[in-house]
Amino acid sequence: MTLTGRQRLLMTFTFFSMFFGASNLIFPPFVGAQAGSASVGALAGFIVSAVGLPILGVLAVSSAGGFDRLSARVSPRFASLLGLAIILTIGPCFAIPRTATTSFEMMVVPHLPDGMPKWAAQLAYSAVFFAVAFLLAQHPERISGVLGRYMGPLLLVMIAVVFGACLVHGVDTAAAPSGDYADGQVARGFLDGYQTIDLPAALYFGIVIASNIRSRGVDDERQIGRETFYAGLGTGVLLIAVYAALGYVGVVSGSITPVDAAHDTGATVLTNLTASLSGTAGTAFLGVVFLIACLNVCTGLICTCGTYFHERFRTDGGRGVSYRGWQSLITVFGFVVSNAGLSAIIKVSVPVLSALYPIAIVLVLLSLVHRVFSSRFPRVYLWTVVCVGVVSFADCADKLAAVFGLTVPVLPGLLELLPLHDQQLGWLLPACVGLIVGVADSRLRR
Incomplete structure (x- = not known):
């Protein structure tokens, strides 16, 4: 049995929703704003590493029958240690807490009333944020019903609105390349594509997509691998289109308000644009875009990490902590870290992630x-x-x-x-x- 065209599209939107978070939203505009008139080459380099490597990762994992089998070609113990390190880094120790804090900074902080403590607002916001993510992640095998059918398409529509506003505004003269993109734009774009952290995520997102494919009656493991790759390929096409659009958004923003590469970020680039085009309403709209993107990724990561720990640490007889137990633990841990010590965790996690990335790259390339x-x-x-x-x-x-x-x-x-x-x-x-x-x-x- 194979999936229908509609079901494949649903899996593609689900995969896209799990990939496309805050970093995917802010880096392409930042690349476009800095590269300016040289943005085509810079975005090409960015897309090669931010889209090409993750999709190759999906292909490698699908053909190997899972990342654990792929990494076990080094040794079984290595596979266990590497898998645990990647899951902890892209999950509860880094990416999951960051989804709440990033969306809070974009959604709530610009509209905080005077005199209200920021820590109290963040505590309340993250409690609601993680509660919603927990509810959405209750059934990993049915996550496509939410992310693929509603949240993913909604996010794409909202990004299209921002892109359409930029097309209407147009660019009189693109800014000259500046900052890190003053020269060597293609190479710089390739290196900045690492920052999306999509390759390590791609190595394990497939376990959630595979469970959704099985829930639709596909039980042949080879066909499941093929359907997972088709979804990954469709996601790659969507990511290329979205990154190109957001890169153009950055070029428009940079032509309106010059970017300071030493202090500004991609969030600043987007905020400058929406504030100049639509004022307060534009800033609020941008906050909603960040909220949906971060909520999608947080839900996908909770499903991925919960499924990984449930399958990894249960006994041959099926005993062990249930998926719901792991899901609860991961959600609570993410909530605590996002409010109590995210900055310290990020400082430690980023070097660890930079160490894992090259290992993941060589494993993927050798598998191909x-x-x-x-x-x-x-x-x-x-x-x-x-x-x-x-x-x-x-x-x-x-x-x-x-x-x-x-x-x-x-x-x-x-x-x-x-x-x-x-x-x-x-x-x-x-x-x-x-x-x-x-x-x-x-x-x-x-």
């Missing part, structure tokens, strides 16, 4: 060539991950030390010896070394 190359030299998985992991976690240790005002002796100097380290690509050379060693090791063992 598994049939023609990696299966013939299976040791490339271990050696490539080891070489990349050493450099990535050394860089993580250096950044974590800086967070706490410390310095690890010798380590910064050693990392700077790596080619492209300043461009956050210092792991490329170790990956090549691991690839060569893995091929040699495989041939010797054979």
Whole structure:
């Protein structure tokens, strides 16, 4: 059995809703505002990493039968540790709390009455926000009925309204490239595409999409993998269209109000635009857009993390904490962190995420060539991950030390010896070394 065209569209909207959060909403306009007249090349680089890598991740995971099976090609223990690290980082320790705080800053803060304590307003807002997300995430296998049928299309319509307003306004003269985009726009856009954090999320979002596909009568695992990939491919098309539109929004905003790359953010770019075009009503409309985007992602992440922990830690007899128990724990933890210590958690989580990203990239790329190359030299998985992991976690240790005002002796100097380290690509050379060693090791063992 296969899904109908309408059901595939529903899965695509669901996948898109789970991907498209605050970071996806603010980075493309920021790229467009800084790149200005060179925004086409900058957005092309951004789309390659922000859309291409996640969709390749969906393809790799679908063909491997799940990310756990893919990472187990290194070793089963490694698969468990890496999976847990990714889930904690993209879930309760970072992304889930951030959805509440970001939407609060955009939805509520601009309209707070004078004299009202911000902490009290945030506490009340996040309580309602997480309560709604908890209710929407009650049944992961039926999440497409909410996100795919209503929330995703509504978000797309609202983004189209903002884009339409920019088309009507037009651009007399696009601003000259500035800030990080003064030169090397394509490369800079590629690196900023990392900031969406969609690749690690793509590695596990498939478990929720797969459960929704099963609920519609598809029980063949190969067909489930194909349908998951179709949904991922459709999501990629939507993301490219939306990123292009938001990039143009940034160009228009930058032509109205010049952007200060040192202090402004993508949220500032959008706020400047809506305030100048529609005043207070525009700012309120933008706040609703952020609310829907963040609520969608929070719901998807709660479903993903709850399903992961429920399946990972139950016994062979099916005993263990129920999905509802994990869902409750994750929701409460996200609520507490979003109000009590998000800034500290983010400072720690970002270096950890930057260490996990290169490992995820090499695993995905090796999986894509598994049939023609990696299966013939299976040791490339271990050696490539080891070489990349050493450099990535050394860089993580250096950044974590800086967070706490410390310095690890010798380590910064050693990392700077790596080619492209300043461009956050210092792991490329170790990956090549691991690839060569893995091929040699495989041939010797054979």
